[in-house]
Each structure stands twice: as C-alpha cells, then as structure tokens.
Amino acid sequence: MFDLRNADLRKLNSMTKYPSIPTHHALDSKNGGLLEEPTQYEGPVIGTEKVDGTNGRIVLLPDGNWLIGSREDLLTARGDIVHNPALGIVDALRGVAEKAATLGSGGFGEVLVLYLEVYGSKQLPAWKHYGEGQAAVRMFDVMTAPVDMLDWPVERIASWRQNGGQIFGSEKVLADLAAQAGVDLTPRLFEIDGSDLPGDVEGMRAFLEQYKTTQVATSGEPGLNEGVVLRSPDRSVITKARFQDYDRTLKRRQKSTK
Incomplete structure (x- = not known):
C-alpha cells in the first residue's frame, strides 16, 4: 500500500515535473531566433492561450493525500501547517487540491497530476496584464504515472521524464477533470486543421495577431497575451508560439537586411 510518509519525495518530485514545451518553429541554436522549420500537425489543432504566470501542480496520490508544487519543487502536502509561500502557488491551489482530492487517482493511473497556471498576483512579473493583482488559476494539462515507478532509481525517473515518458491526458480527459475539480481551463482560442497553420x-x-489580448483578465482592461499553445486533441503533439519569439526573430531579420 502506498503511504506518503514513506515515499521518496525526490523521486515523486522528479516524476511529476512538467516538461518544457518546444517552440512551434524550431529554435536556432546559434542566436535563439526561430527557423523556418515549423512543427507538422496532421488533422485538428487546438489553440489555447498561453497564460503568463507560473506553473503549479497538484499531485493526487493513491492514499488520498495530495501535494502542491511549483515547476521545480514540492511546496506542501495535505495536512501541513507550514508551507513554502513561493509565488503564492500554495495559497492559490490549496482549495483546488482539496476538491480535486475527491477524484482519487483510480481509473486514471495511480498518480494523477493536474497542471495549472497561477497568474495575476503581484508576486508575478506580468500581473498588470490581468488586472489589479489578485491571483487566479487555470488548468492546462493532466498527467498520470504508475506508482511503482517510485521503485526506480531517481536517475532513471529523470531520464524517463526528459525523454517523453510521461502520459498526458487527451483534450476530453483534461476537460472532464477540470470540470470535476471545479477549475476552468486555459481559454480555447480555435480549432483548425493543421494544414491551415502558416508554415513560415x-x-x-x-496569424497570432488576432489573439494578442488575454481572455483571462480578472479586472480592468485586458492586457497582452504571452502567446498560443498548439496541441493535437490526443495531446501527442504540443508546441508553443510566443509573441516574443516571433517579434525578436523578425526584428533581427529586418536589421540584417539594412
């Protein structure tokens, strides 16, 4: 029987970290600009807003416990009196974790991880784009993993994660779990065929220009959106298209032609 008190938290942390999403156009290793090498999508592509905040995760465990973490670290567990206050993640996610704990992890794997963007707080650099500084939360992904992986050496777990071993939920699974946990998804902006995405x-x-304004402002005038995340409905392919990357690349090109 799984018992959080006896679990290796280093392994659990490594197993449930969120991976980096590759850029939609490949990055030039020489200067960090974008190359004319887009990711190819076959069939439908779902475009979602890339909310500019900080990644949080809720780890639901077989024994009914939960953990809350940032992208890199675990910050608290169910029943903790003192928690790591980093970036306001625990304060923003504790209520969601308590409600999500009723989902359990059966049927979705023995460890179920909800990934959420915490944004809008004055502790975060881009808060002015979203309102007056109050924290908000949007869910953007879900992952499952077998609990017996915790028997592996931590180095093997890290290699498994870094090489795409994590199993992420489809768009339907993600939407269903978000509804059950009582949290909204990041905004769905469009669904088109992959062949309709511009190649250059x-x-x-x-194409991105029409999505430059955020749809998740908590108050006041909506500010700028960071970009768009592109994903296939089964989540087998996922990429990000950030305004900053495209603007920097095109500006560099303009300078080089002068």
Whole structure:
C-alpha cells in the first residue's frame, strides 16, 4: 500500500515535473531566433492561450493525500501547517487540491497530476496584464504515472521524464477533470486543421495577431497575451508560439537586411 510518509519525495518530485514545451518553429541554436522549420500537425489543432504566470501542480496520490508544487519543487502536502509561500502557488491551489482530492487517482493511473497556471498576483512579473493583482488559476494539462515507478532509481525517473515518458491526458480527459475539480481551463482560442497553420515565421506571427489580448483578465482592461499553445486533441503533439519569439526573430531579420 502506498503511504506518503514513506515515499521518496525526490523521486515523486522528479516524476511529476512538467516538461518544457518546444517552440512551434524550431529554435536556432546559434542566436535563439526561430527557423523556418515549423512543427507538422496532421488533422485538428487546438489553440489555447498561453497564460503568463507560473506553473503549479497538484499531485493526487493513491492514499488520498495530495501535494502542491511549483515547476521545480514540492511546496506542501495535505495536512501541513507550514508551507513554502513561493509565488503564492500554495495559497492559490490549496482549495483546488482539496476538491480535486475527491477524484482519487483510480481509473486514471495511480498518480494523477493536474497542471495549472497561477497568474495575476503581484508576486508575478506580468500581473498588470490581468488586472489589479489578485491571483487566479487555470488548468492546462493532466498527467498520470504508475506508482511503482517510485521503485526506480531517481536517475532513471529523470531520464524517463526528459525523454517523453510521461502520459498526458487527451483534450476530453483534461476537460472532464477540470470540470470535476471545479477549475476552468486555459481559454480555447480555435480549432483548425493543421494544414491551415502558416508554415513560415512571418505568416505565423500575422496569424497570432488576432489573439494578442488575454481572455483571462480578472479586472480592468485586458492586457497582452504571452502567446498560443498548439496541441493535437490526443495531446501527442504540443508546441508553443510566443509573441516574443516571433517579434525578436523578425526584428533581427529586418536589421540584417539594412
């Protein structure tokens, strides 16, 4: 029987970290700009807002316990009196974790991880784009893993994660779990066929322009959106298209032609 008190938290932390999402157009290793090498999507592509906050995770365990973490570290567990206050993540996610704990992890794997964007707080750099500084939460992904992986050496777990071993839920599973946990998803902006995405950097930047304003402002005038996350409905392919990357690349190109 799994018991959090006896679990190796280093392994649990490594197993449940969220991976980096690759850029939609490949990055040039020489200067960090974008290359004319887009990711190819076959069939439908779902575009979602890339909310500019900080990643949080809720780890639901077989014994009914839960953990809350940032992208890199575990910050608290169910029943803790004192928690790590980093970036306001625990305060923003504790209520969601308590409600999500009723979901359990059966049927979705023995460890179920909800990934959420915590944004809008004055502790975060981009808070002014979202309102007056109050924290808000949106769910953007879900992952499952077998609990017996905790018997592996921590180095093997890290390699498994870094090489794409994590199993993420489809769009339907994600939507269902978000509804059950009582939390909204990051905004769904569009669904188109992959062949309709612009192939070149300049065309993709022009395509993104219509989504430059956030849809998740908590008050006041909506500010700028960080970008768009592109994903297939089964989540087998996922990439990010950030305004900053496209603007920097095109600006560099303009300078080089002068």
